[in-house]
Amino acid sequence: MSKKITKALAAVVLLVILGYFGGTWYTGTQVDEQVVLRTQNINTQLRHNGLPVQISTEKKDSGLFSSSYVLTLRIDGAGQSHTLDFNVEIEHGPLPLSRLQQGKLEPVQALTRVALINNEKTASLFELSQGQPPLDLILTTRLDGATRYEGNLAALSFNNNKDGQLHFDGLSFSGTLDASNRLAQFSGNMPLLQV
Numbered sequence: 001m002s003k004k005i006t007k008a009l010a011a012v013v014l015l016v017i018l019g020y021f022g023g024t025w026y027t028g029t030q031v032d033e034q035v036v037l038r039t040q041n042i043n044t045q046l047r048h049n050g051l052p053v054q055i056s057t058e059k060k061d062s063g064l065f066s067s068s069y070v071l072t073l074r075i076d077g078a079g080q081s082h083t084l085d086f087n088v089e090i091e092h093g094p095l096p097l098s099r100l101q102q103g104k105l106e107p108v109q110a111l112t113r114v115a116l117i118n119n120e121k122t123a124s125l126f127e128l129s130q131g132q133p134p135l136d137l138i139l140t141t142r143l144d145g146a147t148r149y150e151g152n153l154a155a156l157s158f159n160n161n162k163d164g165q166l167h168f169d170g171l172s173f174s175g176t177l178d179a180s181n182r183l184a185q186f187s188g189n190m191p192l193l194q195v
Contacts, residue, residue, distance in 0.1 A: 031067050031090055031110060032059065052076040057088070066091050071114065085117040086135075094143070112139040128166075129154035150174045 039057050046053050053075050060068045069088040074081055091098060094107035115133040118126045125134040137151040153171040175185045 031092060032062070034109075035059075035069060035090075064092070065097060070117070082121075084122065085119060087113075087115050087117050089113045093141075107143055109141040109143055109145070110139075112141070113137070114139070125156075128156040128158055146176060146178045148174070148176050 035057055039055055043054055046055075053073065056072045056074070058070045058072070060070060062068075067090045069090070071086040071088050073084045073086070075083075089112070091111040093109045093111075095105065096108065096111040099105075099108070099111060114137040116122055116125070116135045118133075122134070126132075128134070132154040134154045134156070135151065136154075137149055139147050139149045141147045151173050153168075153173075155170040156168040157166060159165045159167075174187055
């Protein structure tokens, strides 16, 4: 009797493991498609609203458990273009490893981390934020496609004779996006700004 239970338990464990890896592989194959589709949809909306902004994505790496991209935000105005680059790390669902480590067992499509990249264009912002990413986001995309986001603008401060004084305690914000219904919710908390 105990051999049958052991074999049944081993079969269940094997099915769970195969299901986990199979689900992770499947959601990983969908990531590229979703990144391209969402980039196109965002650019369409930006053009439709007359905003001189465009985003593009470039794939850096892809594996079974995660994919990484560089997202570039280009802003055109007054005959000039300015760009900001963001590092995008996507953990594939249905159970991203970082969510498992936090004890979150609800299946999701993906968990995405977005952070401004420290380069020559943004070095002064990173200096003001004491080396912390001035902007970072965590997006959790559910199986139905709805996305919950949580973000932070880092605390910034400077005090000098040329520019004066600024102290910004940061901003935390969160919300949801439901692309199928074109609905969005936003809430934020900004404790202190002194100029």
